Amino acid sequence: MEYTKGLLKEIGLEPERLEMFHIGASDAPAWARAVTEMTERARALGPNPLKKEKKTIIQNVK
Amino acid sequence: MIVAQRKPFEEIKKSLAPYQNILIVGCGTCVAVCLAGGKKEVGLLASQLRMNFRIDKKKIRISEETLERQCDREFLEMIRQQVGDYDALLSLACGAGIQFLAETYPDKPVYAGVNTTFIGVAEAAGMWTERCRACGDCVLSLTGGICPRTMCTKGLNNGPCGGMAEGKCEVDPDRPCAWVMIYERLAEENRLENIQGILPPADYSRQTRPGKVTHSAYLRRYHAGTK
Numbered sequence: 001m002e003y004t005k006g007l008l009k010e011i012g013l014e015p016e017r018l019e020m021f022h023i024g025a026s027d028a029p030a031w032a033r034a035v036t037e038m039t040e041r042a043r044a045l046g047p048n049p050l051k052k053e054k055k056t057i058i059q060n061v062k
Numbered sequence: 063m064i065v066a067q068r069k070p071f072e073e074i075k076k077s078l079a080p081y082q083n084i085l086i087v088g089c090g091t092c093v094a095v096c097l098a099g100g101k102k103e104v105g106l107l108a109s110q111l112r113m114n115f116r117i118d119k120k121k122i123r124i125s126e127e128t129l130e131r132q133c134d135r136e137f138l139e140m141i142r143q144q145v146g147d148y149d150a151l152l153s154l155a156c157g158a159g160i161q162f163l164a165e166t167y168p169d170k171p172v173y174a175g176v177n178t179t180f181i182g183v184a185e186a187a188g189m190w191t192e193r194c195r196a197c198g199d200c201v202l203s204l205t206g207g208i209c210p211r212t213m214c215t216k217g218l219n220n221g222p223c224g225g226m227a228e229g230k231c232e233v234d235p236d237r238p239c240a241w242v243m244i245y246e247r248l249a250e251e252n253r254l255e256n257i258q259g260i261l262p263p264a265d266y267s268r269q270t271r272p273g274k275v276t277h278s279a280y281l282r283r284y285h286a287g288t289k
Contacts, residue, residue: 007106007110010070010071010072010110010114010116011071011110011113011117012116012117012118013113013117035218049116049117050116050117062167
């Protein structure tokens, strides 16, 4: 995970966009916490610049 | 095997800045084993470059190809058809492979994506250590299979030096002294007489670069008419 985060950092993407959680199959509260955590992080960081570019291309095509 | 490390991303990116159509050429042999330039590393680097250039809003085409070996012409020839489509080649092979790629395609700019470090072994998963400096004058038969020219930090032909302390090297106290290792190994094998004399200086004439080896069965083909 650390290695992959490093790859993201190298190319200019925030490594916090990626995370691995160990959650038991029956541990719904932990799952909810992880989802909340990632959602908050994504909101704080803003849209993924790669995704944004993709949308622009589609608009241009139209 | 030959051990290499991928160059920092920024250095690679900077070297490719003038080009828009790049072929990354990996090598499936040594650099694949040491996780520097095999098919997987070619894929990772290609994805990183594509994503990074997209963030920078730069239009660039990155293609991937991994050859069995870049140190053999027959494998390098396999990409001849497609090489013409690219502005530049980025090789993830060792220094030998990169040079042979550049030699095979003289009209294409070739860039290095790895730093070639040494001839070594897989010490553990993900860790490689040097064993041989290709001196051309091997003394391993005398020194119990431990190379003093590589494993001794000072490359001493006769040791240990005065800096050895409790079997450790003065340059790096975590590293065992190569000459102590040689002594212990030979003592165990009752072959201490091997190093009781002074080893002659290395034959540096054999280290003249660039080296050349011709197999005896091919001497007539390549050296006909010469003595």
